[in-house]
Amino acid sequence: MKLTILGGGGFRVPLVYGALLTDRGEGRVTDVVLHDLDDGRLRAVARVLAEQAAAVPDAPRVTATTDLDEALRGADFVFSAIRVGGLEGRADDERVALAEGVLGQETVGAGGIAYGLRTVPVAVDIARRAARLAPDAWVINFTNPAGLVTEAMSRHLGDRVIGICDSPVGLGRRIARVLGADPKQAWIDYVGLNHLGWVRGLRIAGRDELPRLLADPDLLGSFEEGKLFGVDWLQSLGAIPNEYLHYYYFNRETVRAYQQAEKTRGAFLADQQARFYEEMRDPGAAALAAWDRTRAEREATYMAENRESAGAGERDADDLSGGYEKVALALMRAIARDERTTLILNVRNQGALSVLDADAVIEVPCLVDSGGAHPVAVAPLPEHATGLVCAVKGVEREVLAAAGSGSRARAVKAFALHPLVDSVNVARRLVEGYTDVHPGLAYLK
Missing domain, CATH: 3.40.50.720 (NAD(P)-binding Rossmann-like Domain)
Known part of the structure; x- marks a missing residue:
């Protein structure tokens, strides 16, 4: 194959x-x-x-x-x-x-x-x-x-x-681990868009164990998301959000932390990986050892600004092992060998989440077999989450329209409608700034 x-x-x-x-x-x-x-x-x-x-x-x-x-x-x-x-x-x-x-x-x-x-x-x-x-x-x-x-x-x-994305998998694994359950035996009720989803339940042998976690402040504060979002906020939500929702719920603090950082995440990774690829120019360099060393540093500093702004401390050792490659392998095996499994994936909605149309790509549990990934119908989201999902999907559709038509006006609209951009004038300046630095955006007219 x-x-x-x-x-x-x-x-x-x-x-x-x-x-x-x-x-x-x-x-x-x-x-x-x-x-x-x-x-x-x-x-x-x-x-x-x-x-x-x-x-x-x-x-x-x-x-x-x-x-x-x-x-x-x-x-x-x-x-x-x-x-x-x-x-x-x-x-x-x-x-x-x-x-x-x-x-x-x-x-x-x-x-x-x-x-x-x-x-x-x-x-x-x-x-x-x-x-x-x-x-x-x-x-x-x-x-x-x-x-x-x-x-x-x-x-x-x-x-x-x-x-595919490893964030939902990692989140479900952490919740199951805290509850003393085997992640492989858990059904994770997760729904949303990529980097914009919530765990609303975690069922073991048919019983939802998430209420037990939400009711126990010590357990709830013992893992990554509890430290990142805070126990009180998770209890208010009644769900465990994907870590990327920290950018929405604590936006001011995160932006300030990024502005004060010595380097942005992209600049850090660009410098770090440039050193790795430069080292690989030496034919005598130990390639795997250099890669392992660089990867460990990369994983340890993941979302460092968010954790700093939340006072969440260092990442747990169990969260430094990646995971998206395991999702990819499980997905391939299920399709190629008809080894049926359930994975949280990004697929066309096909009616699984009633608030969005059939062609909208969402992130939900899917039953996977030789015929591909089949999204499982999920219960409606609460209003606050529905509003956020619909707003961000609307922005994605404007991005697709701008990319398909080359319309600068549609690009401005995409920026202006995003919940984290607070002014149409800011949106216009963003388009100007990005077209100035990215030759690949010259198609926007």
Whole structure:
């Protein structure tokens, strides 16, 4: 089975390959094709993968190419893990937004809109090519903003594109762990959009254990989200929000923390990864050791500004192990082998969440089998969450309209309607600022 990874020179690709190395079952991935526009990054990542595979008999064969059509042709699965504009672009997204006093995070608020505007045209081109060159392939989208990009690709691939994210999985795992339950045995009632969802229940043997957690301040304050949001606020909500909702519920504090930080997250990662790829220019460097060291630092500093503003302290060791690669492997196995499972995924709504139309991509539990991912119908959200989901989905639709038409006015509208952008004039300045620094937004007229 052939797996193509777009963005194959990306830093997190070894996580995916490491997961593949653990799969010894029939019908497993035997060939991995890495595609990237940067040949130097491809060579660096290929070295890490070679060291990972050194002690594994019959490891998946790895090839690399800068030719997109060659990479797609004949693929069974395609992972889309691109970053249009690179980490330098992410740093620019943050800088322009923070200068206007609004959030620049890569998936939330102004930064997410800017990232989406320059990513959607590229993702749509990939979707069209995949439909032509690998019509039977399943496209698994890692690219942020994951829900928005998945929806853009679904207009050309239908339900054969599925978005994944490790945030809901990690949240469910933490809740189950605190309750003393096995996460694999838990049904997680999670619903929303990517990076905008809530756990409303966690059922073990048919019994919802979330009320027990919400009623116990010590338990509730003992894990990441309890520390980040505070016990009182979680009890008021009656649910456990995805960590990214901290940007909404504590926006002023987060923006201030980002403005006061020595470097933004994007600038930090750009510098950090530049050092890694520079180190890989030395043919004698230990590639896997350098990658492991860099990844540990990356994970330990994840959402550091949010935790600092909330006084949440350091991340727990159990939360430093990633997870999206495990979701991807479980998804592939379920489809390729009909190993039926339940995963929280980004898929077209198809009536699962009644407040949104059938084509809106949402993030909900899905039953997965050889026919793909089938969203499970979920109960309506409370009004406060419904309003936020509908507002942000409306913004995503404006981003898609702007990217499809090249309309600068639609881009301004997308920024202005976002709950974290507080002025139409700010929205206009954001569009000006982003088009000044991003050549990829020259299409907006």
